[in-house]
Amino acid sequence: MTQKILTTENVHLYYGKKEALHGINLDFNKNDITALIGPSGSGKSTYLRALNRMHDLTDYVTVNGTFMFNGNDIYAPNTDTVALRQKIGMVFQQPNPFPFSIYDNVAFGVRTAGKKSKAELDEIVEKSLKQAAIWDEVKDNLHKSALSISGGQQQRVSIARALATNPEILLLDEPTAALDPGSASKVENTMMQLRDQLTMIIVTHSMAQASRISDKTAFFMDGELVEFNHTKKIFLDPDKQETQDYISGRFG
Numbered sequence: 001m002t003q004k005i006l007t008t009e010n011v012h013l014y015y016g017k018k019e020a021l022h023g024i025n026l027d028f029n030k031n032d033i034t035a036l037i038g039p040s041g042s043g044k045s046t047y048l049r050a051l052n053r054m055h056d057l058t059d060y061v062t063v064n065g066t067f068m069f070n071g072n073d074i075y076a077p078n079t080d081t082v083a084l085r086q087k088i089g090m091v092f093q094q095p096n097p098f099p100f101s102i103y104d105n106v107a108f109g110v111r112t113a114g115k116k117s118k119a120e121l122d123e124i125v126e127k128s129l130k131q132a133a134i135w136d137e138v139k140d141n142l143h144k145s146a147l148s149i150s151g152g153q154q155q156r157v158s159i160a161r162a163l164a165t166n167p168e169i170l171l172l173d174e175p176t177a178a179l180d181p182g183s184a185s186k187v188e189n190t191m192m193q194l195r196d197q198l199t200m201i202i203v204t205h206s207m208a209q210a211s212r213i214s215d216k217t218a219f220f221m222d223g224e225l226v227e228f229n230h231t232k233k234i235f236l237d238p239d240k241q242e243t244q245d246y247i248s249g250r251f252g
């Protein structure tokens with residue numbers, strides 16, 4: 001049977017008094033790529049950020065509902081959120097390298113998690129950069145500033161940084177939206193190569209991208225989950241008229 005790595009039930013989220021998510025129920029299969037699609041403001045990023053408690057950093061946000069990761073309650077009071085975010089990593093739209101070397105960027109989370117020898121760190125950095133399909137391009141310049149490489153390379157270094165702590169889930173919020181088409185396709189290829197190793201949840205505005213890379217697709221509108229199914233079904237034969245209208249470009 002397919003294993004559910006992450007389940008969410010009855011998720012309501014408020015920015016102050018404004019309700020942005022109105023009771024979302026959504027589960028994720030281990031090793032699937034799930035695409036979250038929907039018009040601007042439909043709540044995709046808000047939902048994604050709730051999955052690894054990114055909203056904890058914003059005091060006017062209230063999150064209600066049940067979030068279980070491998071059977072453990074993500075919002076339990078004793079959850080170590082730093083450890084949680086190492087297991088459920090995140091990649092943002094804008095590549096966001098820290099202003100230090102490529103090596104130190106990738107090693108960052110590992111160093112935060114505890115002391116490692118230089119040899120262990122070297123090994124993790126190399127493995128992560130290889131997994132992110134950027135090793136060959138940067139291996140001779142590991143001590144160069146991560147700010148000096150292209151945006152597409154920076155995004156793959158950001159992915160390597162997230163991979164270095166050995167996450168089980170990677171959350172990607174429009175990871176290719178700020179990139180030129182060539183770099184975007186490299187990042188997409190990287191995701192395809194990672195699919196056997198971890199579970200990915202990606203917010204995307206690109207219908208082509210969602211249909212190319214995802215196993216399942218969730219369509220959000222106005223803070224509600226309208227439809228969730230296998231990507232082929234969503235794109236070829238959706239159950240709901242709103243889904244059909246959105247994927248055929250009639251709005252959003």
Ligand SMILES: Nc1ncnc2c1ncn2[C@@H]1O[C@H](COP(=O)(O)OP(=O)(O)OP(=O)(O)O)[C@@H](O)[C@H]1O
Binds near residue numbers: 020039043044045
């Ligand atoms: N920090 C915030 N404070 C207050 N309201 C917010 C905040 N972030 C998002 N919202 C509101 O929550 C709703 C959902 O926004 P969200 O960014 O999650 O949508 P989205 O589907 O990811 O949109 P986009 O595709 O444009 O990124 C919107 O009405 C938005 O204005």
